[in-house]
Ligand SMILES: Nc1ncnc2c1ncn2[C@@H]1O[C@H](COP(=O)(O)OP(=O)(O)OP(=O)(O)O)[C@@H](O)[C@H]1O
């Protein structure tokens with residue numbers, strides 16, 4: 167069931183996820199165009215990781231639909247998996263293995279073998295800038311090296327779409343930049359669509375073509391960084407946008423709701 | 437099918453590399469069988485408190501202790517799985533198109549290989565204590581096969597539990613809770629005949645019983661199997677397949 171619309175990489179319709187009593191994701195509807203770097207922003211617990219996990223087939227949605235690379239995540243998870251890469255929120259390369267071993271395992275699980283596997287692993291090491299430490303255990307690596315390894319690992323099979331959950335969290339400014347460069351490189355050389363989540367406004371500004379801000383599982387706003395800034399005010403930066411569309415707005419809403427409620431109480435009393 | 441084997445082999449290869457790199461755990465797990473055989477086995481051999489026919493008690497219990505060491509190390513396999521979950525390694529495996537059953541099978545095979553190394557250590561201890569070991573090729577292959585399948589069973593069982601409890605604390609509790617009954621409700625250190633009926637009933641449903649039975653028939657001079665290899669291995673393979681199917685279903689839940 168390939169998508170008719172070839173310009174859309176990711177589309178969700180009313181996507182929701184409930185964990186017992188917590189609504190982690192509440193009727194999320196959005197689409198991401200091919201070749202974009204798309205940023206998912208939002209405070210802790212906003213539902214960013216939940217969204218990524220549903221889109222990468224790790225988690226089933228409670229309701230709603232999602233299409234990734236033209237395939238429905240619930241109906242055709244294997245087709246989706248063949249076409250995506252995923253870098254989890256935690257640094258998750260296996261520390262007890264070398265860089266090469268980490269890459270080889272992923273390459274094999276993506277069905278690569280023979281000369282193609284060898285070539286792709288070598289290219290991945292070069293891409294990550296880890297040729298000289300290819301046979302060192304990953305537990306001896308710095309955070310930046312591990313992240314570059316993970317990006318390389320997630321793109322061994324040249325996926326159409328790459329998902330990264332807070333790719334630069336905990337990295338120093340230099341390491342952060344090298345990760346950004348790698349992502350931009352992937353987009354330019356392969357036209358890869360990239361979806362990242364981040365708390366870092368600079369990252370969102372530098373890297374992303376389009377942003378969505380989630381709050382308490384709901385889509386607060388979606389748009390290009392410049393458009394969002396303009397919407398908030400002439401001097402506004404992304405931090406203002408973020409505050410406006412997540413914390414601040416909700417505080418206001420709570421305030422209004424508070425007034426309405428107390429009014430209701432007064433009316434009843436009256 | 438070939439793809440499935442290739443994926444399994446990829447996982448096994450990775451696991452074996454990790455084991456080879458860190459053999460300390462493997463060696464430390466050898467301490468327990470040494471204690472059982474050297475202390476418990478020696479003492480009860482002298483007491484003659486347990487009827488083992490013409491066999492010395494030490495010889496009688498050696499296969500049981502081999503099976504025990506397999507059980508005790510395989511049952512903590514799930515800890516490693518929970519560890520991998522906490523690190524996000526499980527998530528990385530699960531976003532690949534690799535079949536879930538292949539991932540789980542690959543891990544089981546690695547546990548099987550590790551069981552063989554462990555068996556070699558138990559053999560060394562047994563030799564040192566002058567246990568009457570059979571050295572003919574066919575019985576030794578039977579022992580190796582039993583050790584391998586037994587390790588696969590208990591490691592996969594452990595993985596299933598890990599998928600259900602998901603946290604290390606709960607796993608440790610349940611792991612302790614399960615291993616002792618599995619061990620004592622089996623023929624590992626005393627014959628089924630001297631058990632009360634209810635316990636014998638439970639033992640008949642315990643895969644460890646069939647592992648011990650097969651090992652007892654093949655490992656020691658004068659030992660014999662009650663059920664016969666065909667029955668013991670048939671039951672063990674069936675249990676393994678059922679556990680494998682269950683594990684393949686539950687494993688993806690670790691990413692939630
Ligand atoms: N497995 C789970 N069981 C129960 N609740 C969960 C589970 N996973 C997430 N949640 C809840 O769902 C909500 C959204 O979580 P999610 O991890 O998607 O947030 P996030 O935007 O990624 O936050 P962060 O910035 O902290 O990573 C939170 O309230 C969280 O507690």
Ligand SMILES: [Mg+2]
Nearest residue numbers: 214215216255
């Ligand atoms: Mg998150």
